[in-house]
Amino acid sequence: MINVEIITIGDELLIGQVIDTNSAWMAQALNKIGFEVKNMVTVGDNEKDIEKAFDRALLRSSIVLVTGGIGPTKDDITKKILCKYFDCSLRFDGEVLKNMEELFTRSGREINPLTYGQAYVPDASTVIQNKLGTAPATWFECDGKVLISMPGVPSEMKWLMENEILSRLKATFKQDLYIQHKTYWVEGYTESALAMHLDEFEKDLPGNIHLAYLPDLGLIRLRLTGKDENEQALSEAMQTQAAKLQAAIGEKILTEEDKPIESVLGKLLTQKSLTLGIAESCTGGNIAHTLTTVPGSSQYFNGAIIAYSNEVKISLLKVSPADLDKEGAVSETVVTQMAQGVQTALRTDCSIATSGIAGPDGGTAEKPTGTVYIAVAYRDKIISQKFSFGFSREQIIQRATNAALLMLYKLIK
Amino acid sequence: MINVEIITIGDELLIGQVIDTNSAWMAQALNKIGFEVKNMVTVGDNEKDIEKAFDRALLRSSIVLVTGGIGPTKDDITKKILCKYFDCSLRFDGEVLKNMEELFTRSGREINPLTYGQAYVPDASTVIQNKLGTAPATWFECDGKVLISMPGVPSEMKWLMENEILSRLKATFKQDLYIQHKTYWVEGYTESALAMHLDEFEKDLPGNIHLAYLPDLGLIRLRLTGKDENEQALSEAMQTQAAKLQAAIGEKILTEEDKPIESVLGKLLTQKSLTLGIAESCTGGNIAHTLTTVPGSSQYFNGAIIAYSNEVKISLLKVSPADLDKEGAVSETVVTQMAQGVQTALRTDCSIATSGIAGPDGGTAEKPTGTVYIAVAYRDKIISQKFSFGFSREQIIQRATNAALLMLYKLIK
Known part of the structure; x- marks a missing residue:
């Protein structure tokens, strides 16, 4: 080796x-x-x-x-x-x-x-x-x-x-070993619950194939790694185990591509010829940035409105000043209006909106640091959800970005 | 130790x-x-x-x-x-x-x-x-x-x-050593030109103080690191060397804070009570994201318009369709209009705008991948500049972000 x-x-x-x-x-x-x-x-x-x-x-x-x-x-x-x-x-x-x-x-x-x-x-x-x-x-x-x-x-x-x-x-160097990885993004399990569910599968794995769990931002990355001197035999063994794994957790597999969620979502938007607009408050541009790291994203990404101030939420996203006043910027009502507002302003099929408290300041007893509302829209369907993403500013922004991209992916899949 | x-x-x-x-x-x-x-x-x-x-x-x-x-x-x-x-x-x-x-x-x-x-x-x-x-x-x-x-x-x-x-x-563990770092961001030198300029200074450094060069996105991070068992003596020696260094390159030191440019700019905006709006095309939200990683950025950052499509450049940033047609989106004319447009739309004192070709596709002989126009505005002063940021998409976005933040910092400093 x-x-x-x-x-x-x-x-x-x-x-x-x-x-x-x-x-x-x-x-x-x-x-x-x-x-x-x-x-x-x-x-x-x-x-x-x-x-x-x-x-x-x-x-x-x-x-x-x-x-x-x-x-x-x-x-x-x-x-x-x-x-x-x-x-x-x-x-x-x-x-x-x-x-x-x-x-x-x-x-x-x-x-x-x-x-x-x-x-x-x-x-x-x-x-x-x-x-x-x-x-x-x-x-x-x-x-x-x-x-x-x-x-x-x-x-x-x-x-x-x-x-x-x-x-x-x-x-x-003569290549004397072949290595193959196959990664699944799995949702709906904690790491330990997934491991218990896959206990039999794992015990029956051949010696040259190994299963690894990588919890990542609310999902589990599950990785099969195989090594063999014979490429053909390795491919076949990996396929056999992949089929068994799919039989065990098929409906919980979000994707088999070992790519970040922005690439997976981008591919789906391209396939369906859909366009996307973003309205970000607490995530401050990170969703737009993450989407545009993917080459070819101009195919589906029209643009974003980063509405950090309430003034911008009102003027560009047409959020109701009365609702802003009554419910606060960090609320289901406002984030839903932001998602609708950006869909209209940028004339897109889909949209994502975020509003939350990324900290370190701004948290209250009712809405502590880490509270984030996310809304995603696909034509006239809109769903929204409240999250608690912990304490660290960096982690809150990153988790909210991942959760938002995932929510839209599930809505349009 | x-x-x-x-x-x-x-x-x-x-x-x-x-x-x-x-x-x-x-x-x-x-x-x-x-x-x-x-x-x-x-x-x-x-x-x-x-x-x-x-x-x-x-x-x-x-x-x-x-x-x-x-x-x-x-x-x-x-x-x-x-x-x-x-x-x-x-x-x-x-x-x-x-x-x-x-x-x-x-x-x-x-x-x-x-x-x-x-x-x-x-x-x-x-x-x-x-x-x-x-x-x-x-x-x-x-x-x-x-x-x-x-x-x-x-x-x-x-x-x-x-x-x-x-x-x-x-x-x-009883602390038997003190370590102090002092970092300067230096502009206007290549790494080797700066090293030649500081040759004498470096030769005269005491044995326990060391100078390191870290070229980073068009600037040099210059770091003095000192180690000593006596904290007081170390502080004094570091101050002496820092004063000598400042005498040698004083006017080229952008900042003495070992903080990224977004923090340095944020501090300046806060001190001057200025507000900032961003219009991004090729950087796709990374400037807004970078600014909002800094806690307290809501003090000066009103928001951003990520105008990935020309339609959004026209509708929200009031870029002239005729100029877009004649000069192309990646041009000094358009990026200047974007900077003015976002200043008006978000009612801010300052603005930054970017338009370029982040690749891998979209480059031409005249405007190859890596060509980026940046404009920055402070009230009625606007300056713009053309850059060539290399081949890699990730690097182009990152370099354009740093260059843009730096341009604005210099304009309002």
Whole structure:
């Protein structure tokens, strides 16, 4: 089995100034071509810690992917350590300079001496050009294993992985294992209730197929993961187990696509040629933002009115001032009027509206922080629901977004 | 020095299904009380890998924080491994059951046998009640070191850290090191140009103060980090260096607050009692969302019109149909009209408008993917600018959001 280890380098990670999103992205990309990540490690810009991480990784893994620490400034020391570790020196690489010159000409800047230093690369490595930045990737081989150093900037790392590194890894390492995941979004169970319901199913699973539960914002993501050396046999075994699972919980499966709810909803809207408008108060634009992260969303998403102030609720969404006064902005009456108002204003088939208290201030005994009303409309059908989403502002906004998208999905499905 | 290691457990992390945000949050919280995180490690739900991670962590760190793998289902094995590792068995804990009963009563559910199992805890541990969930934290001591197991659900981990664990760590470990960070957002330099400019300053830094460069969306975050056993001496040394740094690049420092631009802008709007409205096309709600992640944003943020379709640009933002036709939606003329239109529609002092091509489709030779026009208005002053933000949809939306907030900040500062 080809084990992969990911090492991310940077003090900014260890002090929590930056969240590492690279490792998850790399793991997904590697899984798709049959490589398994067994360890992820983060260390600071510190010689000893980086060397120890290299030692351990090369001992237990065939492929070591390293990101970070190769910028032009003094705090970036990975390149120096790579030279020492692989007992080599720096050599000038004309291709790296040429690539930098193209980048700088395009943006009308001049290469200064520090940037120029990026054209020096460890001479024990194969250099992989980075079309998006000044630091190339470098590929080291030792005892049949490889260690690849890449920039930590996510867009540059992704470009290098997609265009160069994944294909080279596939060519270098014979794929001896196939990995397949199948994920279901299941509604209407708590994690433990679902586990009890699936107890027999789980006991009867073959040894190479594994079931995992991932509770996520009111739903359970249920994941079957299978591994086998024979791709055909694995596909068949996965299909058999998937059929059994569907027989057990079929009606509670929301979707079999391992995609976020905004993609699942977007696909349904496209299929049915429906348009959507959003009226957001407490979620402050997050529903519109979430929908528009999906490429092609302009097909069905007309727009949104973020009505943070009552004035905007009245002027653009035609909410009744009397009802606002009587019931308050956070009420079923107002959120229903918001959903209708945005349907009219943006002339859409469907709409979503939210109004709630995201905190930390604004909560009362009757309507504490976390209280959110959501209404969804599909032509002349409107439904609304009251939720309690906890204490944290971030979590309330995120949960309300998910719940709203899910409510609309169920209404039009 | 008190070293901390963070171990996150879960197959969902290793296959990239979930991004680990817990580690960064914990690192920030620990830094504030003088503890340094030296290693972050992620392993799967696998007995051997978890045990090895415990071994290494307890060898090199005084405090080991573990999250994940303590849910009620079969794939969660951390509790079993903790018993084996600390050579103890499970005991029933009445307080944990009582806490679960309260949680379940509140949400009107019944405790099933699997959930009931959560009341069994390793008897070598001190149990720390988790008011937000069924899995308590457990605290193990061995040879003057501690290992603490917590749930992986971010809200539960944060609640436990803030209310219980940080204070207990402070009481257990004498703080022998103080850590101070000071961060500046610097504009108008590339990373290497700034590093060359600060070469002398950096060479003259005392050994316990370190300078780090973090390029981020068109700005550089410059971070001074100091460590010392004497808090007073550290504060003084940091002040001296901060003054030198300001003398060197004073006019290019955008802010000294280590806060995202939306907070910095929000503070300025509050100070000046200004209101803000947003008109978004290509950013699809992300600017409104970003602004409303800041508590108290309802003070200055009236609302937004997300005009994804041209129809909405015309009907709600009063963009001229003739100009839309002649110049196209992605143009200086249209984005300027959008900024004026939203100022009028939402009656605000300031506004931001965006129109661009976020891709992957829609680009042309003249206006390739990544082309974004941004306009910002402050009363009757309006400025607009054209940008090229690269290839990736996610990056284009994020960069446009930052650039827009920054443009408005500079206009009203």
